[in-house]
Amino acid sequence: MNKDKIFKLAKGFRGRAKNCIRIARERVEKALQYSYRDRRNKKRDMRSLWIERINAGTRLHGVNYGNFMHGLMKENIQLNRKVLSELSMHEPYSFKALVDISRNVFPGNKKEKEIVLRIQCAQCMLYLHMVHPHFLRDHNLVDS
Numbered sequence: 001m002n003k004d005k006i007f008k009l010a011k012g013f014r015g016r017a018k019n020c021i022r023i024a025r026e027r028v029e030k031a032l033q034y035s036y037r038d039r040r041n042k043k044r045d046m047r048s049l050w051i052e053r054i055n056a057g058t059r060l061h062g063v064n065y066g067n068f069m070h071g072l073m074k075e076n077i078q079l080n081r082k083v084l085s086e087l088s089m090h091e092p093y094s095f096k097a098l099v100d101i102s103r104n105v106f107p108g109n110k111k112e113k114e115i116v117l118r119i120q121c122a123q124c125m126l127y128l129h130m131v132h133p134h135f136l137r138d139h140n141l142v143d144s
Contacts, residue, residue, distance in 0.1 A: 001025075050085040057088030061099040071102025 010024040055065035
């Protein structure tokens with residue numbers, strides 16, 4: 001690489017790495033190595049993030065990630081992990097339908113557990129009512 005290209009790539013570096021050619025060349029080469037490596041790591045990190053989101057969504061319905069994906073595979077539903085994670089976050093009813101399909105196909109999936117929230121303390125109920133006015137009614141903790 002010529003001097004001008006190195007200094008252009010080194011723009012924004014700290015200290016002599018931006019204006020001394022020998023140091024700038026070393027820092028630019030190392031920066032290019034990091035960018036090459038991290039373009040691959042980014043794909044790996046995104047995939048693991050999608051899997052975490054899907055797992056969180058499926059566990060709300062009493063199914064773990066592996067059984068959910070196995071059920072979808074057996075039913076030949078070919079949605080990738082990116083789409084499934086978006087569904088679990090933004091379309092909970094559609095995602096629940098997929099979980100139900102997976103649960104019916106794969107016998108290893110358990111029945112959905114009912115989550116019952118009991119609040120003993122009147123102060124806690126008052127606090128919940130102040131912070132989330134519809135929480136108590138939505139979870140059938142008080143008469144409507």
